[in-house]
Amino acid sequence: MRISFVALISVLALQPQHTLSRSIIPRDGKGDFFTPIGVAVGNEPTSQVGCVAKFQLTPSSPVATLDYGSEVAGYPVFNVHAVSGKVQIEVKYTEEFRGLNSNYSDGPFTFSIGLSNTYRVETFEVTETGPLQAYLLQGGQRWQSIRLLTSGSITFSSVGFEASIPKSDIDNLPGSFESDDNNLNHIWSLGAKSVAVACLEKGTQKAIWDVGKDGAFVRGMRAGLSDQGAFLKDYTLEFEAKIERAGLGWAIAHPLASPAKGIQLNLVGNLPPETSFINTNTSLTPPNSTWHTIKTSLSNGQYIAVAIDETQIFNVSLKNYYVGGAAIPTNGSFGFGGLPDQSGYFRNVVVSDTVNKTVLYKNALTDPSKVIAEYGVHENYGSVCLDGPKRDRLIWLGDYYHTIRVIGASTSRYDLAKGTLELFLDWQSPSGLLPYNPYMSYDPSTAFDAFNRGGIGAVAGREVWSLILTDYQILGLLSMTDYVRLSGDLDFVRRTWSKWQLQVDWLLNQISPSTGLLALIGGFLGPSNGDSASSCALVQAFHNLADIAEALGDTAAKTKYQTAAVALSDAINKYLWNASLGLYSLSTASIGNYSVNGMAFCITSGTANATQSAQLLSALPSLKLGPGYRDSTLVNVSDPSTNISPNTNGFLLAALLSQRTISAAQTSMELMRSLWLPMLANRETSTGASWEYVNVGGDPGLGLYTSLAHPWGGAPTYLLTEHVAGIQTAKGPSGFGYQNWVVDPFGGIAMGIKRASASVVTAFEGNVEVKWQIDDGGMIDVTIKAPRQTKGVFKLNGAARFLSGSSIYRFREKI
Incomplete structure (x- = not known):
């Protein structure tokens, strides 16, 4: 990105001395492996692969194409059955198939050290049979090619990757979603796959x-x-x-x-x-x-x-x-x-x-x-979720906003989620700021000062690193509050509460005393100085923080954050609501413009009332572009290089579904089909995971550079669980960890779904599971399973059925 x-x-320079011994190393035979689902041998790479079997490369058929079916990651392994003559092989790795026809595949990735191979093409000389393993990690790919460069021949009994990520069965995760609309089922799996390949266990990246x-x-x-x-x-x-x-x-x-x-x-x-x-x-x-x-x-x-x-x-x-x-x-x-x-x-x-x-x-x-820690080449210090497995292998603070909710709806790897939050806190500055993109391979206890004051060429003595994309502080804060809401892990937030309060105090100090609006120096969501998007996002964060404060028994903090939310919301409506247009202005300096992010967060934060929310969404058609919505009215609609962001469209999707209207639900369905189905439509570009950007034609938005396994694009995963199947935490601290839950299938019914089921992990012994089906007579049959110590409510047509004291509930209602 x-x-x-x-x-x-x-x-x-002068006189060389070369050896070949360090290009490949013996593998240890331990750990999980990813193996291809198809192989083809010929003169050039081809996406039309056949059954996996032993294969041979010769001068007349020098190229093997291997398809892994979806995104995988790990250390390349080659099991050599036979070798004859001089054999050198060139191996390429890529997420998108056409990378196999590019000189540098879909790389190189010079953005960060990433504990992976910077290059997506590597060459080996093979002189003996047996298992051989490449030294450097390939972080994420679906396709691989092996090209014989010399006059010899080589036969492989198998090829694959020693897994560097948890090997997950996407069809059998702790969290699940299924409906009678198979397109939605596949869209749900995109986010699940993205967090499965982007979230790493400690020490797995060597x-x-x-x-x-x-x-x-x-x-x-x-x-x-x-x-x-x-x-x-x-x-x-x-x-x-x-x-x-x-x-x-x-x-x-x-x-x-x-x-x-x-x-x-x-x-x-x-x-x-x-x-x-x-x-x-x-x-x-x-x-x-x-x-x-x-x-x-x-x-x-x-x-x-x-x-x-x-x-x-x-x-x-x-x-x-x-x-x-x-x-x-x-x-x-x-x-x-x-x-x-x-x-x-x-x-x-x-x-x-x-x-x-x-x-x-x-x-x-x-x-x-x-040496190893000082130069940032140490194995990953903790369990973390990366921006994407192949590129930008950093832990981006703001991008984590969607990731944590996708985890909650799918893999339920809260250990990896908490590890990511702990890493941010390990790099926290004395002022309270969190880093916007920390590395996983530097030791914050020794490298903090170097990054914080010198990380981007800053003048010594000035904190700069954390001030890049300052609205990421808000998105990171929201990630923490969602982690606590979903996991119920109050012990974590209790232990780290003072650090989060320090960060919030820094944000409070950035509110202008003259306007009452947030005034940041730069951001991702929008202009960030007197803008609607970051200000409304902060209102949302204040509300969430007040809930956590209440759960912790910190009444002073609860009052502080509730008061701040009201004051900021009032200022937003005073200075940024444009009544004549029925819109929140992009910022005080750009009154006539507006954005998807501003719309989304002003709705989900409760800053906009019902009338304002309806007016906001009525302006959406003017932002429609290709398979989704452009970020703002400032984006050039005639520029063919303009890309659509599944990240920002994910914010919008949440706002649409929160409205609980038929028109908003139908717009949500149209958005998911237009923006997320292209990620599945073409097997040469599909990795089974959500993408970073999509262009107006529905292809990867940054060409071969695009990350095709990016959790920030996975919002439908949690929103389908929450609004189509209908499983949600109850509002307030009583809902933490699903101690109290809600099943509200309005979104699914409004989209025309006839059958849906979902499951989420709770903080108690067992999951909340729901299954509902609508018959031809207009009746809905509902089955809900939940831990006995939890309570819930089923909502339909403005009525509520309260459920408690059992572990299974079955009933039938009129739609």
Whole structure:
């Protein structure tokens, strides 16, 4: 969803020394495996695969295509049955099939280190039979191809991935949904699949550097950056390096967090034929290893010089390099990586002030305890939910809003959900702010200051990292309140309550004393300074927080948050409600414009009354674009590159279904069919999971870069459970963990659904399960199962049937 820039400068070196031994490693045979559902062998990749069986690649049939049926993730495994002659294979991984026909597949992913392979294409030389495993993780893909590059032949008995994620059966999850509309059933599964592949258990994403007495062995990847270099400027980096294969790379003047600009340099070996891969592009890595001493100097805020073994290679002004009009900075950290299929050793790193030669940093890179965590290549410290499994493998604060509710309706992995919230709190700043996109591979206890004050090239002493996308603070807060509501985990919030209150106090301090509106410096939902979307979202958060405060017995906090909700809601209606248009303005500076986010949160927060909500939704047709709704009236409807966001349309879907009107329910059905069914329609683009963006034609919205397993696009999963089958928590703290629940099938009935069932995990012994069916006579037969210690109410046609004291309830009502 977000793109960073890296300036690339190539450097040439001398005599190479290559080996092949570290490209592949013996697998341990432990753990779960993903295996393909279909394989095809031919001259080119094909999506028309046949039965899985042993297959052979030869010069006349050099390409195998493997289809895993849906998104999988893990460490590539190759079981070699036979090998003859010289065999080199090029392997590609991609979510969308057409990536197999792209030079770089659907990568590379330089946005973050991600504890995965930066590149989606890798090459191996195979010399023996038996099981072999690639060292680097491939985080998410449906399709894979293996191309024979040489004149030999190779036979595979099987190929697959050693799973790096919990292996879940989407058809048999703790939470479930099923109806007589099979399209809705498949749409529900999209979000369930996305959280199944994006949520990770602690320690499953392994460290990606090998550190020992010879130094740090680094394979081709986005550079791992030292958390000790965040505040460096005009410095000299010196280290020793030895190429093992093809070349190696290093970064300098690179801010730690994304988005970031930095300088990536590459040292290329001689590439002798006997140890080179056939598919190496020598036009990109021209010829030109014993250990070499490499020195890179930054000076005067604009110059960079590189010397190898005391021979100067160049000394240039960065002003001569065009990067979209922006100056290349000379401040930021340093680190080590490389291009595809490169690998090498690094050791004896010294950083000094370029002018006065004062030593600022030293590390021999031989002690794992002093390297792996510092450079952000440590295995994942906790259980977390990522933005997506293949790309942006960070924990995005605001994007978690949908994820937690999808988890509650499907996988019920509240342990992974809580782990994500705990990680945010581990990175919390003294002011109360949470990070907007923390890494899973840095230790916050040592790296916090580097990221918070130097993460994006900030001036030392100023908190900046957490101030990016400041409305994500609100969405993150809402994620926590929904976690407590769904899981009933009051112990967690009781233990961390002071930290959440600190964050809320920061938000309260951002409310303008003159208007009473929220005034943030930037955001995702909208302008964020006097805008309707973030202000209404904060009203929703205040209401939820008041419920938690009540459950904790904190009456002062309850009153504080209730008062804040009323005051902010009043200000929104005073300054942003445009009575002549019947709309909430985008912001005080953009009175005539409006947005999906503003509509959605002003409705779901209760800021809009029933009349206002109806007026808001009557304006929806003006935002219709392709398979969904554009974010706001500012989006250019004639721009063919405009994308539709399942994330923001998910906010809207919740608002529509909350209205409990036939027209809103029918609009919801139309929206789900138009925006989410394209994610299932084409097997070459479908991964079984919800997408990040959709273009106006119904295809992936960012091309091959699009994340096709993105939990932020999974809102229908929980909304179908809540509004079609009808299972909801009761309002207020009595509903936490489904101690009190509601079954209200209005949405499903209004959509024309004749039969639906669903199940959700409770905080008690057992699930709440509902099954209802409408017969030809207009009667609805209902069966509800629930833990005996819970209570519920069934709502229909304005009437309520109260249910308690049993574990199963059966009845029949007139529609």
